[in-house]
Amino acid sequence: MKQIYDVAIIGGGVVGSAIARELSRYDIDVVVLEREADVSRGTSSKNSGVAHTGFNVPTGSVKARLNVEGARVFEQLCAELDVPYDRIGKLVVALTEDEIPDLHKLKATGDANGVPQLEVIDGETANRMEPNVPAVAALHVPTAAITCPYSLTIALAESAVNNGVEIMLNTEVRRISGQEGNFRISTSQGTVHAGLVINSAGLYSDHVARLAGVKRYKVWPCRGEYVIIDKSKSHLMTRMVYPVPPKGGSGLGVHLTPTVDGNILIGPSAQYVSHKKNDATTGSMSRILLKEAQELLPGLDPRDVITSYAGIRPKTVSSEQGGFGDFIIEEAPELPGMMHLVGIESPGLTAAPAIASDMAQWVANYMPMNLKEAFQAGRDSIVRFREQPIETQAKLVEEDAEYGHLICRCEMVTRREVMDAINNPLGVRTMSGIKLRSRAMMGRCQGGFCSTRIVDMLADEYDTPLTDITLKGPGSNLFIGSTKDLRKHEN
Numbered sequence: 001m002k003q004i005y006d007v008a009i010i011g012g013g014v015v016g017s018a019i020a021r022e023l024s025r026y027d028i029d030v031v032v033l034e035r036e037a038d039v040s041r042g043t044s045s046k047n048s049g050v051a052h053t054g055f056n057v058p059t060g061s062v063k064a065r066l067n068v069e070g071a072r073v074f075e076q077l078c079a080e081l082d083v084p085y086d087r088i089g090k091l092v093v094a095l096t097e098d099e100i101p102d103l104h105k106l107k108a109t110g111d112a113n114g115v116p117q118l119e120v121i122d123g124e125t126a127n128r129m130e131p132n133v134p135a136v137a138a139l140h141v142p143t144a145a146i147t148c149p150y151s152l153t154i155a156l157a158e159s160a161v162n163n164g165v166e167i168m169l170n171t172e173v174r175r176i177s178g179q180e181g182n183f184r185i186s187t188s189q190g191t192v193h194a195g196l197v198i199n200s201a202g203l204y205s206d207h208v209a210r211l212a213g214v215k216r217y218k219v220w221p222c223r224g225e226y227v228i229i230d231k232s233k234s235h236l237m238t239r240m241v242y243p244v245p246p247k248g249g250s251g252l253g254v255h256l257t258p259t260v261d262g263n264i265l266i267g268p269s270a271q272y273v274s275h276k277k278n279d280a281t282t283g284s285m286s287r288i289l290l291k292e293a294q295e296l297l298p299g300l301d302p303r304d305v306i307t308s309y310a311g312i313r314p315k316t317v318s319s320e321q322g323g324f325g326d327f328i329i330e331e332a333p334e335l336p337g338m339m340h341l342v343g344i345e346s347p348g349l350t351a352a353p354a355i356a357s358d359m360a361q362w363v364a365n366y367m368p369m370n371l372k373e374a375f376q377a378g379r380d381s382i383v384r385f386r387e388q389p390i391e392t393q394a395k396l397v398e399e400d401a402e403y404g405h406l407i408c409r410c411e412m413v414t415r416r417e418v419m420d421a422i423n424n425p426l427g428v429r430t431m432s433g434i435k436l437r438s439r440a441m442m443g444r445c446q447g448g449f450c451s452t453r454i455v456d457m458l459a460d461e462y463d464t465p466l467t468d469i470t471l472k473g474p475g476s477n478l479f480i481g482s483t484k485d486l487r488k489h490e491n
Ligand SMILES: Cc1cc2nc3c(=O)[nH]c(=O)nc-3n(C[C@H](O)[C@H](O)[C@H](O)COP(=O)(O)OP(=O)(O)OC[C@H]3O[C@@H](n4cnc5c(N)ncnc54)[C@H](O)[C@@H]3O)c2cc1C
Pocket: 010, 011, 012, 013, 014, 015, 016, 017, 033, 034, 035, 036, 039, 040, 041, 042, 043, 044, 045, 046, 047, 048, 049, 050, 051, 052, 171, 172, 173, 174, 200, 201, 202, 203, 204, 208, 223, 224, 225, 268, 310, 311, 312, 313, 314, 344, 345, 346, 347, 348, 349, 350, 351
C-alpha cells in the first residue's frame, strides 16, 4: 500500500469500480477503499441487471442524461471486458385498454430523451412476440439489454487493477479530514492520503459525507425483493416484460426479466425499510410478487421458484415525500476536492460508465492527466466451459484435465474454472467471491453438492485451515471446528 494517492474512491460497487477503471487510463495514482472483502457486495450485485434505455426517466434530469449516455457505451464496455450483454429488448405491456394512453406517454418521454426505435404496438403484434403474455398493446423497446451486474463490477475492478489502480478490500473509511490537495482518510487499515476524494459509497454516501463534515445529504433505504424462477421455465418469454409503471410511484412496477444465465427474475418490490442492512426477503412479499407476475405471465407456478434476494435502493426522497429523486453528483461548496455521488439508484448500473467519464473530467480540472500508452482495455476472463462448442470442450480437456472434472453439476462448472476464480486478480478468498466469479453454487441445488468441494479447494490452495474459510469475509466463518474436537470439548 502506497498511502499517498492522487485520487481515493470510497466504495467498490459498479460506480466506484467504473470510475477506477476510467481513471486507470491516465498516469495518476488511484486507490479504491472498500469495506467489504470483495467488490460488488452492495446494491451492485442485487438488482435486475438491465441496461436501461432511459424511456421512463424525466427529461432534463441528471438521471436521463447519464442513463442515455451510459446505455450508448454499455455494449462496447461489456465486449471489452468479456461480460455478458444481450440486447433482448423489452415490452411494456398494457393489460387493459385503459393503460394504452400510458404507453404513448412513455414513448413521448423516451423520444424526448433520445431513446431510439420506440414503438407502440397492438395486442396482436405483442402476442406474436410474446405468446404467453396477455397484452392488449405494448411499448416495444428493442434496444433494452440485460447484463450480469456483479460480473461487470468485478470485471471493471479487475481491469482497473491490471491497469495500476490499487483496491484495498476490508478497508472501512472511518474519518476524513484535511482539504483538497491533502485529504487524510482514516480507515480500518490505517491512514490513506489523497489529493481528491470521490464518495461512491452507495447507500452509505450520506454517512461518508458526514465523516468529512458534510451534513447536507440523507439517504433512505427502500428494499426491492425478487424471486428467481428456475431455468426450465426460460421458454415462457424471450424478452423483458414490464407492466405500465404504477401511478404516483417512482418505480417501474414488478417486472419479469430474463437473466443472462437463463433464469427469470420477478421483482423488485418497493418498500421503505428502517435499516440500510435490512435486505431480508419475506415469504409474504414473494407471494405478492408471484401473484403480480402471473398477471403478466400466467404460466408461472410457485413450484418454479428456486430462491429469492433483495437489493436496497438509496433513495433521496423519503416515503412521505415520494415521487422522483434525481442523482446528486456534486462537490459540496463547503468542501472542495471531494465529490459526492448520492442517490445512485436505478439506472445507476447503466449510468456507471457515463458517471465514470464525468468523474474523469472532474479530476482533470484539478490535475494534469495524460493517457497511459500501456492501458489495456481487455482482460483475461474465466473460460466458461459449458458455453463452449463440443470441439472446444474436448480440446480444453485434452490440454488441461481440470476442465474434465465437474465441480458444480447444476451450472456445469469445472475444477479449472473454480481454480481460476480462486486465483482472481483482486485476491478475494471468500466463498461468495468464488460463487460470483465461477457461477458454482448458483444452480438449482444452491451449493448443496459443490460447496464442500470448493471449501476443500480453497483450503488447499491457500494452505489454510477450514475454520478460516469465510462466506463473505471476516466474521462469516463457515466452520467452528471438527465435530470430534467439539464433542471432546463438550464432554
Ligand atoms: C432493486 C434494485 C434494482 C435495480 N435494477 C437496476 C437495473 O436493472 N439497471 C440499472 O441500471 N440499475 C439498477 N439498479 C440500480 C443499481 O443497482 C445501482 O444504481 C448501483 O448498483 C449503485 O452502485 P454503487 O456503486 O453506487 O453502490 P454500491 O453497489 O452499493 O457500492 C457502494 C460500496 O460502498 C461501500 N462502502 C460503504 N460505506 C463504506 C465505507 N465507510 N468505507 C468503505 N466502503 C464503503 C459498500 O460496501 C459498497 O460496496 C437497481 C437497484 C435496486 C436496489
